[in-house]
Amino acid sequence: MTLDTTFNPAEIEARWYRHWEESGGFRPERPDAEPFTIVNPPPNVTGSLHIGHALDNTLQDIVIRYERMRGKDALWVVGMDHAGIATQMVVERQMEERQDKRTNYSREQFVEKVWEWKAESGGAITKQLRRLGCSMDWSREQFTMDEHFTKAVLKVFVDLYNDGLIYRDKRLVNWDPKLKTAISDLEVEQQTIPGSFWHFKYPLADGVTLDSGQDYIEVATTRPETMLADMAVAVHPTDERYKSVVGKHVILPITGRRIPIVADEHADPELGSGAVKITPGHDFNDFEVGKRAGIEPAQMLNMLDGEANVCQTADDLVPEEFIGLHRFKRDGVDGARELVVQRLKEQGYLIPHIAKTKKGEEVEHDAEPRQIATPFGDRGGVVIEPWLTDQWYVDAEKLAAKPIEQVRDGTIEIVPKSWEKTFFNWMENIQPWCVSRQLWWGHRIPAWFDKDGNVFVAESKEAAQAQAGQGVELTQDPDVLDTWFSSALWPFATLGWPEKSDLLAKHFPNDLLISGFDILFFWDARMMMMGQYNMGEAPWPRLYLHGLVRAADGAKMSKSKGNVVDPLGLIDQYGADALRFFMAAMESQGRDIKMDEKRVEGYRNFATKLWNATRFCQSNGIGASTTLKAPAARLAANQWIIGEVQHCVEQIDAAMADLRFDAAANAIYQFTWSRFCDWYLELIKPILGSLTASPAVIGDSSNLPHDLKAKIDDQTREAEEGTRSREETRAVTGWVLDQILVMLHPFMPFITEELWHAQGERSYDIITAKWPNPRAKVDSNAKAEVDLLIELTTKVRSARNELGVPPNVVVTANVADPSVAIVDLATSNSAAIGRLARISEFKFEPAPTGAVMQVNVASDVLTIPLEGIIDIDAEKARLEKALAASQKEARSLEGRLSNANFVERAKPEAVEKAKADFAHHSAEVERLTAALERLG
Structure with missing residues (x-):
């Protein structure tokens, strides 16, 4: 289909997401394929998408789309946490608005009202995750209060109790006097x-x-x-x-x-x-x-x-x-x-x-x-009171022993490795885990007491009664379990455990967990404990911990500071693809990300550039490729770009293997923008006949050695014979564009699916396309030739810009003692050089006397006469004035930065600005000095 002139993300995103979900694209039938499994940190049923969710889920989606395209049975388990405190608060707040309260109802009646709220209003975040493009297996969406999950929770509690790993004890807890319940350390905020x-x-x-x-x-x-x-x-x-x-x-x-x-x-x-x-x-x-x-x-x-x-x-x-x-x-x-x-x-x-x-x-x-x-x-908003109460505790010290050993021996790899020290410090000094909460909403603790205080723990009241004996009156513990207890079972309970299902056998252990470092102990470590206890092995071999998304100034985002960024607002403005690419490009192995809306806008521009490049291909008869393998190519530009595809695939594969999301994003970004759009498409325009070429003429070559003269004659004859085939170039370009769309898809799923189908009839969606495998041998001669062309063009453009040579002015270039490489380049790429570097003629002889511009290209020196092109004296004066100003500023800044009083007492941002300004002026001194030397 013909693409619109303008890229409009909003128009395509909802359409493609609905298609993926309805067509089963998130979990294609691959019963015999190698499994790959991740689980999402289950968001609260009361939650809404915040910028941390956007980062966390973007990284997971990149991984799952990548592995799906590599042919695996890729399962991304999705679900929500029942969020005991948060959910009960929401429902009680709604009651208060109606002058009603929880205690007007029985426990069972109140719980029923919570279920009604969930059905009507809960889970808004699932719709928001869809807007982000998350390709989760929604057909198996999980909830920590589902019947099968509750069965798993009760079994684990009873097993731990029977093994002496859960007990009741009187200890201090973080008590919230407003909510009237114990809360976890994660729910405590320190304020000064x-x-x-x-x-x-x-x-x-x-x-x-x-x-x-x-x-x-x-x-x-x-x-x-x-x-x-x-x-x-x-x-x-x-x-x-x-x-x-x-x-x-x-x-x-x-x-x-x-x-x-x-x-x-x-x-x-x-x-x-x-x-x-x-x-x-x-x-x-x-x-x-x-x-x-x-x-x-x-x-x-x-x-x-x-x-x-x-x-x-x-x-x-x-x-x-x-x-x-x-x-x-x-x-x-x-x-x-x-x-x-x-x-x-x-x-x-x-x-x-x-x-x-x-x-x-x-x-x-x-x-x-x-x-x-x-x-x-963090929810009640009042000062927490350390309070001595009877609560249920898990013997975390015993459960932590095996995970500690597994991280030490490499059974579990923590990425980045720097988090291991923190992990060991906490796990080796771990305290008993308080798992009881004084709420009505949640998993009721399966413990019953008789009138003498004897406790009977069982999965049902009938089983507890059997323990106590018939006729003994039993009362169930009114408390519920901490939500972290149930979510610790997430990697296997979501797969059907304790039933021995085929799904469980295939997809446990999971392959990877991605989470924020802030829940390393509250969730990740507890999953390690529960995986080992219940399944006899680690829940996954790798744990990736990412950083926080901070405000532009590096401050932590908070509502009180007013610096919270709404990811849905960014999606509305720039599209989900742009926000996702920003997250990936900024994620550097656990370092915090500074929010930068300009960068998000820049990645929207990147998407627009790809859109326009595809429109260019369409206008030149370039459509979808019919081959996974790279097409045959004779032309240097085509051989070069095929080799660049091969290199880009290798870069992304290596980065994904190391979980270097920034490196993977940068590889496809640089290849798409620079190699493909900026260079390759420009190189093939003359071949496609999409513009009138102005080739660089080869001047008198009679003084050249015989072998170089013969080379010129041969290549001129080749050009005249028209051996550079449009068909070859169209085939290669269509294939390269397909590879770009596939490699970019994990990062920017919406635009890539749209362009995939726009390029021609496809028998499958890009979401299930095969990952690139060019199987191409990189032609070193073609690579050297095009790399030299890029170097020549870049350096000539830079020199022209430095010396104020107008862009529309064509120049000649003299090469007194040319290498074979420069002769080859000038003859076989004359059209490209003429257009890109604005060189109208090459003369293989010394330049005439007078003002010239010299450009070093590999081992050759291009000398470009400037007489009559620019006002030499005026240009020298301009450069000298600018050089003097930058030298003065650099000296001043150097003096300020060498002053210990300034560095120690000035505001950090003032010191950083001085350093940046010094670096800028130092670079300007080098650039302007070089420019003056060019005029020499």
Whole structure:
């Protein structure tokens, strides 16, 4: 079909995606083919496509399209995570808008409402992934709450429990008082907010004093309310100030609790007084100190309820006036923090902070102002409280042993390798994994309790009842499982496990996992653990970790900063192909990507260039190729471009083998834009007769050696005989364009499919086309000839530009002592040289006297007379003036950059700009000096 004059991405994208999906192009029937399998990190059912998703899924789609074209049974497993907290929040928020709430319903009724929401509104991101061009197997779309997946989750929980790898324990968790559930570390955001640092006196008991005579220990805290549940004071074992009182006690103000002084390396002698209050029930570090001090978790005091209001501790020592108070000031009402400080001050236990004014006067304050790193829940939006509760835990340390070994011995390769150190550091110090959540939406924990607290774990209530005995009343644990628990089963549960299906046998283990580095531990490592535990092997042999997409200035994108980029907006403006190519070209083995809309626009221009090149081919009778193998070619330009195709295929294959997406994208980009569009199409225009050629005439050659003169005569005769066949060139050009479309397809699927069909009748879509295999021998002579032509043209154009020779002016070139190569070039490529370099005649003799421009091409020197073409004196003056200006700027910038004060004190962006400006002016000095030498 004839292409429109304008490339319009929006018009073709929806059409082709619908065709691919309906025709089964994403999973063609290949029962006997070698499998290749990847799984997508399942997005939340509540989610929408963000720029990180765009990067992650683009890279996966490039891989799966590439492997599909290589003939494999390529399966990209797609699905969504039920996202317990996020989904429950969405549904509850909708209820609130209708003056309704979850607790007005039974658990079963509420869960049914969540399923209704999913059917009506959930999964919007799946439509957005389609807009990006993701060729997933939608026919097998998975959901972590599907019946078969739930069966897998329950089996894994029961198996782990029976093997002693899941247990119930009292430990600290990240508690969200707004959502009233434990949350994972991934759902905690550290924010730095204004706060205070209070210093208090804890009086020593039994008349004991420090060696200094002081009868109290000074402690400092940013959370004074937690002192209501303090259980110890820690000092460093080597701290001489406190050695005499280790093992003694202090009497805690307000509560009167008698607590020990313990020696522990957690206390830093250099920080504050060197003594630290220990609240094991409300601080993760203190929890560990408490355990080392011999305090069992069951004995640790909890002073807050699930909403972060003060409750009575187990020893009943919290005064009644504190009970029910919120931990912080709220709605103008003082909380426990304010009352604790007030009472300590009244009782003389507050040590004031002395500050100096600008005038040097001392002023007394209750506390020292500080910027405090504070954990917030990313969904609840409130300060997270370390809270001591009974939860279900996985023994992650035992499960981590085999994955550690597999990464060490190369069974699992992490790309880039630099992430291995981080992986080992986390896995070798891994903590028990809290897998229970206090929600209604999710996989209900398959554990039942009798009235005495005995637990029975089974896949069904009937099985649990059989364990407990008939007549024993059982109550199921109300908690659900962490969504990371179910998604850890993704590589095999999505393939039908625990059923032994053919799909599972063929596609597990998967071949590759691509994910952001930020979920290395929350998802990737846990899949390694679960793959080994349930399947007896690693879930995949390779793990590729990509970086983040950052704002143009390198800052992390966030809604609060207002620097979030909407990928759908970029698709609307530039097309999905342009955004995808940007992601691939910028992805350099795990480095973060700086968002650059100009680059996206540039790749839209790249697509337009390919579109116009295809239109040129159509206008010259060049259509679809009928061969996978490279056509036979006699002409140097055709032999050269076939060799360039071969080289490009090898570059892409090598880059994809190493997961170098940037290198693969750059290879096809450079070949398409530079080699094919800029050079090859220009070289063949005279052959196709698409323009009137102005060949470079060969001047008097009588003074040349006989063999060179004979060569000229032979090649002139060849030209006259017209041996450069249009048919050959059309066949080669059509074949090369087909190879470009196939090689580019994984990166730019939409435009390549459109152009594939525009070029002629096809029996199959490009999505299932075979990957190029030119099977061509690269002709070294043809390559050398065309490379020399490119060098000559590039250097002559550059020299003309430097010296201000108008583009439309033709020149002559003298070569006093020509090589065989330059004679060959001038005679066999006269039309191309005449058009591209604007050289009208070659003279193989010394140049006339006067101003000339000299250009070195390989071993030859082209001397081009300039008399009458430019004003030599004016041009010299212009160049000298520009050279002087750049020399001055370069010297100034060099001086500034050698000044240590500037480099150390100036803003980083100012230093970077100075470096860039210095590099620019230094290059200009070289360029202008060379230009003046040309005029010499």
